[in-house]
Amino acid sequence: MQRSKASVSVEVKQVIGALCRLLAASGLDSVPAPETFRRAKFSGGPEVAGQFWKLLATILQRTGIVFSEDSSQLKGDLEHRKLVAAGLWQTGYRADWMCGREAGEDEEGKSLSSRDLLLALGWLLAKGTLEKLLTQRVQQLDKTLLTSLPVNTQVSHELQLDLTSLRRLQWLVGYLRHQRRILLSMIEERAQLLHAVLSAGLPSAVSSSSDYSSKALQDDCVCMRHLCDLLETYLNWKQVEKVFWTWMDSVVDCHLTEPVVKTSVHTPHVCHHQELDDMLSRLPTAQKGPRRCREDNEDRRGERLQDGMDTSSLLCRPSQAYRVRLQVERPVSDHISTAKRLHDSTKAPDTFPASQAAQLLLKTEALLLERRDRQRQANRMQLQEMIGELEGLVLIPP
C-alpha cells in the first residue's frame, strides 16, 4: 500500500512535469515546478500563490481573455490580482475569493490559498486553454499555415437563390478549384526548381543571396524543430492527462472538505457554481482512496451503511452534500428538505437559514459518526468470531 502510494505520487509528479513542459513549450515563461503544484494542493505559502498568480495572469493574457498594456510590470499585486479575477470571471469561473475580496482586502491572505488558484488553473485547462495556447504557438512557428481569416459569412438577403444563380455559383466554385490546382502545381514546380538551383549552387562559391536564403532555411529548420518538440510534448501530455485530472480531483476534494465555517460566511456572495459543478462531474474518474476517508459523515452513506450495502459505487462521484455549500439558496434548501425527510426535521424548506443548516449537518455528522463506530464495532466482533472459528491460524503483525 505504502509503496503503491509512493509510486502514484511519483507518477503524478511526472505527469505534472509533462504539463509544465507543455506549458513552457507553448511559450509561457513563468511555469511553476511540479513540486509547486503539490505544495499548492496543500495551500502552500505565499510564494507558491505568487507563482500561480503569475501563471494565471500570463495564460489569461496570452489567450486574449484579458488585455493589459504593460503586461510585464503591473502596477501592484492588487492590480495584478484584480485582472486575473476579472479574466477568470470572463471564462465562467466563479469562486468565493473572487467575490469576497472586495469586502476586506486585508483578509485576502487568509481567505485565498494557492489551492484556489490551482483550481482556477484546472478550470482554464479544462476549458481548452491549453489547446488555444498550442494553436497560437503552432501558428507562430509554422508560417506556412493558413489561418482562416474572419470572413463575413452573412448572406445578403437580396441574393436570389434561383437556379440561375446557383449554377453560376457552382461554375465559379469549380473555376476556383481548378485555379487552386494550377497554383499548387506552380508552387510545386517552383519548389523543385529552387531545390535544383540550391543543390547546384551549394558546392560553388556561396553568394550573398543564397547565404540569405540559407539563413532563412536554417531559421525555418529551427522553427520546425520547435514545432515538432511542441507537438511531441502535447502528445506526451495527452497520453497521461487522465492521471492529472484524477489528481486534480483530489485537490477538489481537499478544497471541499476543509473550510466549513468560512463557507457559511461566504455563501451569500457566491453566485453561480452550476458550471463548475457540471465541469467537476465531467472530469475523469475520481480517486477513491482519499475520498473514502473524508466521506464518512455523508448522510446517504450512513443510510447505505445501515442497510449493510456496498457503498463503493457511491463514492466515485462527488456527492450532493458536498456541493451544497457551493450552490445558491434553493439547492441548499433542496438538500435540506432531503435531510428533513431523513431526519424528521420540522422546518419549512423555503426559509431554512444557513446557521440551522450547519447545525443540522453537525447533528447528522454526529449521528453518522456514531453509526460508523457502531458498525466498526460490529465488524470487529464479526471478524473475531471468524478468526475464532479458524483453528491453528496464526496472525503475525506486519
Added chain:
Amino acid sequence: MSVVTVQLGQCGNQVAHQLFDTVCSDAQDGQRKTYCTASTERFFRRSSQGDLVARAVLIDMEPKVINHCMNEAAHSGRWSYGDTSHFSQKQGSGNNWANGYCVHGPRHKEVVEELVRREVERCDRLAGLMAMMSVAGGTGSGVGTFVTQGLRDIYPKSFILNHLTWPYETGEVIVQNYNSMLTLAHLYQLSDAILVHENDTVHRICSQLLNIKHISFSDINKLIAHQLGSVLQPALTADSHGGYSRNPLGELVCALACHPEYKLLSVCTIPQMPSASIAYSTFSWPALLKHLRQMLISNSKMEEGIDWQARPPAASERSRSLTGANTSLANLLILRGKDVYSAETGGFEDPGLYTPWLSSGEALNLWKSPVPFNKYEKSATVVSNSRALLRPLDHMVRKAWNMFASRAYIHQYVKFGISEEDFLDSFTSLEQVISSYSQLC
C-alpha cells in the same frame, strides 16, 4: 509543362499514335523555334541519344496494335515510343466493359500505374494526363475507365482529360451502347473534362469535305488527330502573358468545364479540305469565323450544309426553341495562322449564344497562335461545352435502356461482377447529365 498520354485499347492507341505524328510533323514543319520547343516539351522527351520519345503509355489487352504503333513510330524517323512504355496481354476483353473494368483492369493495375508513374516522373512539371480511348469496345472503355480511376487516386491534383471516340450509331459491336453508357457514367465522376469525337461526324467530314472515297480508320484517325492537335498545340492564352501557354489541360478545363454537371466537350474545326487543294485556296478570317460561328449555332460539325436559318435569340426573345440555335455553356476559340491578331471575334461574344448564368466574357475564351497549323495557312477551332452532344448521348442511353429493359446480354456483365444495380446507377447518372444539358438554355 508536359502532358502524359495514356493510350488505351485499339482505338485509343491508333488515335494517339496519329496525334503524336501530327503534332510532331506540325512542330518541325516551320522555322518557328519557340513554337517547336514548346510543342516538343509538351508531348515528347529526349532519349539518351537525343531522339524524341513520346510521353505516352500504351496499353492494350492484345499485342497487335501496340506493336504496329511502335514500329510505325520508329520508322517515321522523327519520333518513337519509349521501349518499355507499353503493356499488352495475349487476350482481349471481348468487347465487354465488365471484363475490362472488373477483370483486366484490377489484374494489371500495378504494372500500368507503374508505367504511368515512370512517365510522369520524367516530366519537369506535369500539366496533366490525357487518357485516350473508345467507348464501344471492352479494353478502351473498361480498362480505360479503371485506369482513369486509378490515376485520379494517384494524381488527385492533376488535370485528367479523357478523349473518347464514340462509335457509329450502327456500329459493329452489339453491346456498344452498354459499354458507352457504363464508360461515360463512370468517367463523369472521375475526369475533369471529356472531349468527344463521334465516328459518324468524322466519317461525314472525311467523305464530304476531304472527298475520300474509301474511308479507312486511318483517315478517321488523321482527322481526329488534326482537330485534337489544333486544340493541344501551343497557343497564346489570356493567362500565358505573351508566351506560349504552359498549362494546356488546366487552361482548357478552366475555360470550359468548371461545372461538375457539364463536362462534355465537342470540337469543330475550319477549314478542312483535301491536302491537295490547300495550296490553291485562300482563306480570310472574317469568312472562316462567320462559318465557324454558324457551325456552332446550327450544331453542324462541318461547313457544308450549314443551316443558315439558325440564329441565336435576340435579347428580347426568351424562347430558343423557335430559333433552333445551339446553346453553349462555354466556348474556347482557337485561332492559328497568318494575321491572327487582326481576326475579329466579336461574333462569338454574342450573349445569345450562351446561358444567362454566365456572361459572354466568362463563357468565351480565346487562344491564338501566329504559327499556321498543319499546313493550313489559317485555321480556327472551337471547343464547345454545349448541347451539341445532347442528341447523340440521348440516343445512346435510349438504345441501351431498350436493351436493358429486355435484359439483353446482361448476364455477360453480371458474370464479371457488374450487377443490374450498377447498370441502373449508370443510367441514373447519365439521365442527370442529359437533363442538365437539356436545361441549358
